[in-house]
Amino acid sequence: MNNGAVIEAVEAPVSVDPPASKVMLRGVRAGYNGAEILHGVDLTVPEGLTTAVLGDSGSGKTTLLKVISGFLRPADGEVVVGGRTVAGPGAWVAPERRGIGYVRQDGGLFPHLSVAGNIAFGLPRPVLGRRDRAHRARVLELLDLVELPAALADRHPDQLSGGQQQRVALARALAPEPDLVLLDEPFSALDTALRTATREATGRALRAAGATTILVTHDQPEALSFADEVAVLREGHFSQIAPPRTVYGEPADPHVAAFLGDAIYVHGLANQTQFRCALGNLQTAGFVTRGAVEGLLRPEQLALVAPGAGSVDARVTSVTYFGHDSVADLQLVSGVPVRGLRARVVGHQVPDVGDVVGLQVIGPVRVFPSP
Numbered sequence: 001m002n003n004g005a006v007i008e009a010v011e012a013p014v015s016v017d018p019p020a021s022k023v024m025l026r027g028v029r030a031g032y033n034g035a036e037i038l039h040g041v042d043l044t045v046p047e048g049l050t051t052a053v054l055g056d057s058g059s060g061k062t063t064l065l066k067v068i069s070g071f072l073r074p075a076d077g078e079v080v081v082g083g084r085t086v087a088g089p090g091a092w093v094a095p096e097r098r099g100i101g102y103v104r105q106d107g108g109l110f111p112h113l114s115v116a117g118n119i120a121f122g123l124p125r126p127v128l129g130r131r132d133r134a135h136r137a138r139v140l141e142l143l144d145l146v147e148l149p150a151a152l153a154d155r156h157p158d159q160l161s162g163g164q165q166q167r168v169a170l171a172r173a174l175a176p177e178p179d180l181v182l183l184d185e186p187f188s189a190l191d192t193a194l195r196t197a198t199r200e201a202t203g204r205a206l207r208a209a210g211a212t213t214i215l216v217t218h219d220q221p222e223a224l225s226f227a228d229e230v231a232v233l234r235e236g237h238f239s240q241i242a243p244p245r246t247v248y249g250e251p252a253d254p255h256v257a258a259f260l261g262d263a264i265y266v267h268g269l270a271n272q273t274q275f276r277c278a279l280g281n282l283q284t285a286g287f288v289t290r291g292a293v294e295g296l297l298r299p300e301q302l303a304l305v306a307p308g309a310g311s312v313d314a315r316v317t318s319v320t321y322f323g324h325d326s327v328a329d330l331q332l333v334s335g336v337p338v339r340g341l342r343a344r345v346v347g348h349q350v351p352d353v354g355d356v357v358g359l360q361v362i363g364p365v366r367v368f369p370s371p
């Protein structure tokens, strides 16, 4: 039986080659009219995987895509796509020669062309005057890849839903079998249900095509659920680049923590793996030298138990109901203020405002030097 101790599996050392990189940015500086937006960014995008660039509005996400696709020349640094330097000292490859597919927020379909015409736009031109069967077959294959029926091939974009338009835009981007696909907030104009369905279909199509993808988004759940790697961009710098579970569970700094989801901040004293604070004596996520620290928890790390049965008691000050779960805002009965103190509870366990509950902290707490 597991008595709660952490058991580390001992494995034979295995040498695993890191995946080859499809895109590499080194020290890229770029901006507009002398105003620098990207302040020397480094980014490696592994081949065949999806990297989400997540950042606030104005953080430079689209600027980054423009630099990679060749619509903006960096003032400094180097951009390598598929092993070829496409921008850098003495090197420049024009956008149309970079082998990059681009899907914009609004799809950007040509309104005067049919679905088939839009998708075929990126394919080699058919011989004039001859019906090109191979061409048509490839269009139908791409429609199938993005999970759209062949019957849509002869419609025009204004006869499609928003989600269908985005899938056609993806099919058009994938048509020339690009080395790299850039998605610039392609789901943001869609309503919630359509957004999820389109995102999932897009993910399947990209995986089936074996495409390396960069998705730009300011939507945290989208980045966490869609990507293999999340690169958090803040004010023209990457704060952290790591798999979704790492950026959410082991944020590099309090800003990344707050940006990725709700966070509870509590001051206290750390010593080795112990953290003494207003929520009780907790475990830290790693070894910490003795001193004052700020601990960080996620609301789902607080379990509500009977008063007196947890490490500390709290009063429920408000409840926000979301259906699948609820968020209960809390205040410690001791009166000690804890910033962002709230618990996420599943639908059927919703407490009432005014209830006194016990709080039990689940899992270790990440700590940062006190600000």
Ligand SMILES: Nc1ncnc2c1ncn2[C@@H]1O[C@H](COP(=O)(O)OP(=O)(O)OP(=O)(O)O)[C@@H](O)[C@H]1O
Residues within 6 Å of the ligand: 032, 033, 037, 055, 056, 057, 058, 059, 060, 061, 062, 063, 064, 218
């Ligand atoms: N063509 C341009 N000329 C001058 N400034 C620009 C230009 N394009 C963008 N900017 C500025 O560069 C900064 C970064 O813009 P960018 O579009 O890269 O941000 P973003 O992270 O993609 O934002 P959003 O999520 O709102 O699309 C912003 O301050 C913006 O006003």
